[in-house]
Amino acid sequence: MEIDLAGYDGVIVSPGVPLNRHPIAAHARAAGVPVIGDIELFAQARSELPAHKVVGITGTNGKSTTTALIHHILKTAGVPTLMGGNIGLPILSRDPLPEGGVYVLELSSYQIDLTFSLDCDVAVLTNITPDHLDRYDGLEGYAASKARLFAMQSPDHVALVDFQAEADHAVLDMAPDGLGCLFLDDVPVEGQENWPALQGPHNRQNAACAIATCRILGLEDDAIEQGLRTYPGLPHRMERVAEKDGVLFVNDSKATNATATAPALAAYPLIHWILGGRPKTDDLDDCAPHFDHVVAGYTIGEAGPMFARILKDAGKTVTESGTLRQAVRDAAAAAKPGEVVMLSPACASFDQFTDYEARGEAFRAAVEAL
Template identity: 70%
Template sequence: MITSSVFSGKKYAVLGLARSGLATVDALLASGADVVAWDEKEEARAKVEGRATLADPLAIDLKGFDGVIVSPGVPIIRHPIRAKATEAGVPLIGDIELFALARRTLPPHRVVGITGTNGKSTTTALVTHILETAGVPTLMGGNIGLPILSRDPLPAGGVYVLELSSYQIDLTYNLACDVAVLLNVSPDHLDRYPDFEGYAASKTRLFGMQNISGYAVIGVDDEVSTAIADMVDRLGRGQLRRFSRRQVGDQSNWPSLQGPHNAQNVVAAANVAHLLGVPGDKIDQGVASYPGLPHRMERVGEKNGVLFVNDSKATNAMSTAPALAAYPKIHWILGGLPKSDELNDCAPYYDHVAAGYTIGEAGQMFARILRDAGKPVTESGTLEQAVKDAAAAAKPGEVVMLSPACASFDQFRDFEARGDAFRAAVEALG
């Protein structure tokens, strides 16, 4: 794990003991800090009992603490811990800020920070894969599900690649990324911000933390990101590089990176790798050999000339739209717990849909929408049945794709469980 002498003798409160919270407690204790930890769930508290002091930060005097570290899942805009920490004059921070503070005690390295509404995980994993292909010591962490403090430090010359959500950026103040990336900005997480402008401003903070020697790599395929690029250019805090998915033509050599959204991810990753000194041939090799991430346009198999793609991570229409753009003939499995009563973002790509197969609570509603658009629909009900129905109808050269445009919680624990069930159903086809 990453430890640092900068935390020795200091006192921190940790609120939220999921993956990042547990990693934070472990790293701070190993660094010689005094730690108070809390989680509403008793089973979570049991994991640190006997090592950290168990106490709710809302119920104790926080004066004299060096920081309150909260999980990114804590909605700080309305959570009482915000006022409590402010009253005590204690900073409210996250594990990424601890990593930023620890950097000066680590072997010389560089940091890439990647944010955006969509594509963060794929771009983070792709940059990491390209660097590994080129023989550069690298670790990825952050919002991709790998707490950075839980990783062992890199040797000199290594590169840390961090996926950063807006929540994590909100809790970070000193992360001067050598390369900071903004992929895109569209309305999201508006329950956590006063308005869309507040959400966009959170993304922008990543560039305000950079030194003048850093690189700002910003996509300009949407108006908000273009405006942020213009602002960064005026501020002159980092060396600006603009990029667009339109810079990509043929994607046929990238089997795991199909569709216009992945064109944007590839251009972003290639820019990052180039700025880090990776030769062009190694960048090409890394992009072509990238295996993809589970549940994100994941190719799970091919049977009788039909490709099966698991895009279970697409939990709204905006996320599903680029998946539909990726292939010309798709047997589309969709539905689940709906987040809205429309599929408007997907409509421009209905000509790519050979047929729809609906499941879950949204099944009837989505079936009606697709029929109104002139598409044949089977109301399969369950995912297992939808896979059977789509496989029976698909022809060689066509694609059966799970891209639900819905949350999973009506029939599955989470989107990972849904994706795993899709894979199992495909395997069961024989």
């Protein structure tokens, strides 16, 4: 039975609905009805809210950390703030902020596709690499979706943009004349060694996003530094679980492919690397540039034998531990003070765990049991 959409104000869908192939999109077009999401509802409600600002963060990688970091810095500085969008609780489920508050929204390309009037005071694009190409007409279609975040801004607002994304995809072409623009590459980042949860070159860019955004919002550098220093990190993403006998244990269970694991390997010079699970590829090529940081490998799960061969061929010492609990024991026994035991599996979790969160919790429990 087909639904007659004539006369409706709009159709609200989850960002997970693939509009390029779901029949609701054609029905809505035929009826002249817009298809929108919860972020567009928030945008339409803004005029009824106490005076506030909105920061929108998009990009292929780094947007969750950047969103959480900006929110933490603002909160630490005493600014009323809420975090939502593609992270945490839905923004429409929260009570409105008081006057002077800042909404910090992580925005996936899917959410931007369903949004038409979100005028961000500060819009951030972390980077663009191939992703979700089953939903778009190639990489350029995906980049164009991200670029719409700038097209919705007013000229007196600010865009923070990864220079490479602009050079490769001209993401500012649709932006209004007069929009303020700052390239992330031009933001100085000093003192990263003092921010425990923000190590590695990828977190240097995340910090640049947060520093520039918070300065635009009017925060002083001392307040920003306090937030950077105290940021706890996201669960299961380079999460510092414990330090035992001088050995740091890091949970990076969210790294479900080699591309996601590579920045974690780059972040520390002496790593006992626990990896494996259900493989998405048959190589570790994206991680290879950082193999010099690997003291030894400890493989688990379905990918264990394959990854063990790759690491041995690269001249690395490997223990085929099989299970995560055993891998933690093996790595802890071998690690020396000043070294890091890191779970960064470069694999999906579904061979031994229900999801990456369960895998990360198991790692934390195994460390606590040492």
